[in-house]
Amino acid sequence: MITRLLSAPILIAIIAIAMGSGIDALVKAIAPEAGLHHLLAWRFLFGGLIALSVFRAQKRPMPDFGSIRFHTMRGLVQLSCAVTFFFALMHLPLAVATIIGFTAALMVPFVARVLLGERITLTALVATLIGFGGAALAVMGRPQTGNVSELWELGVASCFLAAFLYALGLVLLRMRATQEDATTIAMFTNVVPAIALLPVTFGLFGFPDWNDIPWFLMFGVFGYATWYLMTLAYARAPAQRLAPLEYSALIWSGLFGSVFFAEYPGWQTWVGAVIIIGACLIVAFEDRFATRKETHLPVSDLPE
Numbered sequence: 001m002i003t004r005l006l007s008a009p010i011l012i013a014i015i016a017i018a019m020g021s022g023i024d025a026l027v028k029a030i031a032p033e034a035g036l037h038h039l040l041a042w043r044f045l046f047g048g049l050i051a052l053s054v055f056r057a058q059k060r061p062m063p064d065f066g067s068i069r070f071h072t073m074r075g076l077v078q079l080s081c082a083v084t085f086f087f088a089l090m091h092l093p094l095a096v097a098t099i100i101g102f103t104a105a106l107m108v109p110f111v112a113r114v115l116l117g118e119r120i121t122l123t124a125l126v127a128t129l130i131g132f133g134g135a136a137l138a139v140m141g142r143p144q145t146g147n148v149s150e151l152w153e154l155g156v157a158s159c160f161l162a163a164f165l166y167a168l169g170l171v172l173l174r175m176r177a178t179q180e181d182a183t184t185i186a187m188f189t190n191v192v193p194a195i196a197l198l199p200v201t202f203g204l205f206g207f208p209d210w211n212d213i214p215w216f217l218m219f220g221v222f223g224y225a226t227w228y229l230m231t232l233a234y235a236r237a238p239a240q241r242l243a244p245l246e247y248s249a250l251i252w253s254g255l256f257g258s259v260f261f262a263e264y265p266g267w268q269t270w271v272g273a274v275i276i277i278g279a280c281l282i283v284a285f286e287d288r289f290a291t292r293k294e295t296h297l298p299v300s301d302l303p304e
Helices: 002-006 009-034 036-057 065-091 094-102 104-116 122-138 152-176 182-196 210-236 239-261 267-286 290-295
Strands: none
Touching: 009 036, 009 065, 009 094, 009 210, 009 239, 036 065, 036 182, 036 210, 065 094, 065 152, 065 182, 094 104, 094 122, 094 152, 094 239, 094 267, 104 122, 104 152, 104 267, 122 267, 182 210, 239 267
């Protein structure tokens, strides 16, 4: 019974989502003191070693030069997404950053229009406008207690940029999803940023506090585990069944934010969240979850 329960895709997805929100909370707690550049460099170093080990263990064939070039470009987009989102986490409440991250789902059809020539339906257009109206309302709900960063506006802009970059990365991945397996994609997603950040890892910008290294290792392990569990869940259940669960990240981020950071955003944040989630689900069901089906990844949660 326990084995069957642990293999249930819904439970797997819930665990992965909670784990991802926990990573966000750890980033918010550790990055200001440890240094965002050190956190990113070591997180991707450990994540890259894990992903490369899995790639080698499964004896996947090395892609051709064209695939390597493509995934290198996508890996740099992934790195830019991580930089902007982690920066936003340092200056925004967890719930607000999570809500803005949901707008990535609204951006996917427009990025796909530019890169793939896909048609944007009137339903998607209207839902997107409504969703961004909800986002504008959400960012008005500053915490009633706790510290409010002086870089709030910059954090908001950085979070929206991260959402756009994630949408771009998803559409790029969709262009290759039928040609690459998930293990190969995960390997490039982690290894390319790790290589790009080697100057930081080798101390060009100073060395981290070595007491932080175990935290960085945890980020790498949990980041890869979150991706693996979500991929596993989407491989075992229809996207329509799992998609609503993605928005439970707001519950976890609200819980972690209130317990560990005394963050209590105003009512505008929660009303805006409801509007955004509704708009995202309209867009997602309207296009029959094409991106989820082809990439085996959620389109509402930023990668860890």
